[in-house]
Amino acid sequence: MSETRDPFVRFQDVQKSYDGETLVVKNLNLDIARGEFLTLLGPSGSGKTTCLMMLAGFESPTHGQITLDGQPIKNVPPHERGIGMVFQNYALFPHMSVAENVGYPLRVRGVARNEMERRVQRALDMVELGHLGRRRPAQLSGGQQQRVALARALVFEPQLVLLDEPLGALDKNLREQMQYELKHIHGSLGVTMVYVTHDQTEALTMSNRIAVFDDGVIQQLDEPATLYERPANAFVAQFIGENNRLMGHVEAVDGPLCTVRSDSGASIRAVNIRAGGIGERTLMSLRPERVSINPDPGSTPNILDAEVLEVIYVGDHIRSRMRVCGHDDFIVKVPNWSGHVHLRAGESLRVGWHAEDCRALDA
Structure with missing residues (x-):
């Protein structure tokens, strides 16, 4: 240019x-x-x-x-x-x-x-x-x-x-x-x-x-x-690429980050992009490939219980639909080489992600 x-x-x-x-x-x-x-x-x-x-x-x-x-x-x-x-x-x-x-x-x-x-x-x-x-x-x-x-x-x-x-x-x-x-x-x-x-x-x-x-x-x-x-x-988060959407209310604001109480009651740390102040409703956006399965305790601020509902083999990655925070459409993408190819529908596990990968946006 x-x-x-x-x-x-x-x-x-x-x-x-x-x-x-x-x-x-x-x-x-x-x-x-x-x-x-x-x-x-x-x-x-x-x-x-x-x-x-x-x-x-x-x-x-x-x-x-x-x-x-x-x-x-x-x-x-x-x-x-x-x-x-x-x-x-x-x-x-x-x-x-x-x-x-x-x-x-x-x-x-x-x-x-x-x-x-x-x-x-x-x-x-x-x-x-x-x-x-x-x-x-x-x-x-x-x-x-x-x-x-x-x-x-x-x-x-x-x-x-x-x-x-x-x-x-x-x-x-x-x-x-x-x-x-x-x-x-x-x-x-x-x-x-x-x-x-x-x-x-x-x-x-x-x-x-x-x-x-x-x-x-x-x-x-x-x-x-x-x-x-x-x-x-x-809008941009939902239109560009695939992302998981979690709704909640802002509980605390700490510089560029905020704590959101999800509608299911889970406490989630996220980057405050357009979430507003305490008490404001927000939509959190999280890319499926940024979610890890069974992370080590304390390795990330966001670790939640999940249930595997569906597993689809895509070739270069495994796509899994899970129930997280009361949502049945939470998607996790795992590279095929990562050793998670043996996910099974019905099993319970934990998922986690870094606060920097989760964006609190307008509701």
């Missing part, structure tokens, strides 16, 4: 309403650095795709301003913004060959034939389809069609590429392969990419930063590891 202080893309106090009453995007302020891979992540209806469409020029802000490389783009039509677009449905022309599809953006820009052929071949080689230029889209697999769409978005060397759930139609294995290929292409080209998805794993895998949307508002904007390890509120 560029070290310059000036953002390549800036949303400033942007709002969007389709009916004049309900705001789909609310007072959005967002800076995107040149060369960044930023993912807009959130559930359906959260406002992420609307932001992408406003940046592309297919929608206009109801209020506020969007700038691209320091210039307002409100009155610039989509085809003059110099932005590459990749959609979930590929949007390839079925009557054209692969090379013709990729070369289309160059043809409408009046690029000379020899130069166009050179750039088309380079773009196809970039996505490892240089040998399929003469085929029609119908003769390609879904993954190959998606690569063609990506090559078409990159062939005219845009500074910004927008991707709207481009891998949604692919099967799991191909989707994962394309994630790494996109990440590699981004790294090699240095182009700015803004990616929309509701798939949290996809976002964590590919992004420099992730903006988590809900109800038209960015709930948290951070690097993937920060989002996962330190969610800012209950």
Whole structure:
């Protein structure tokens, strides 16, 4: 990413309403650095795709301003913004060959034939389809069609590429392969990419930063590891990755930590993120892989009784559903090499975790 202080893309106090009453995007302020891979992540209806469409020029802000490389783009039509677009449905022309599809953006820009052929071949080689230029889209697999769409978005060397759930139609294995290929292409080209998805794993895998949307508002904007390890509120904690949720009331506050009396009566130590003061209700968030089984007494402040309800062999880890603090959906993930592969449904044991791994958030 560029070290310059000036953002390549800036949303400033942007709002969007389709009916004049309900705001789909609310007072959005967002800076995107040149060369960044930023993912807009959130559930359906959260406002992420609307932001992408406003940046592309297919929608206009109801209020506020969007700038691209320091210039307002409100009155610039989509085809003059110099932005590459990749959609979930590929949007390839079925009557054209692969090379013709990729070369289309160059043809409408009046690029000379020899130069166009050179750039088309380079773009196809970039996505490892240089040998399929003469085929029609119908003769390609879904993954190959998606690569063609990506090559078409990159062939005219845009500074910004927008991707709207481009891998949604692919099967799991191909989707994962394309994630790494996109990440590699981004790294090699240095182009700015803004990616929309509701798939949290996809976002964590590919992004420099992730903006988590809900109800038209960015709930948290951070690097993937920060989002996962330190969610800012209950929504982010529940949306990013899997986590155990325990409810209770704050009993004591001790600097950055607090003691929470769970609804089952257990006393739990946690990091006070947004729990509030004594007597306030809070939701505690705890990742399943941070829970240890039968910890040594005194090794951690949180050690509770548990009953194993279900054990699932996943391959690289064992996933166990337990009853903890009155909850029947408490999940523990144990690496396969750790010696806990012999967990059995119905057995009683103890689970524990460090206070630093448990985050007391808004209720």
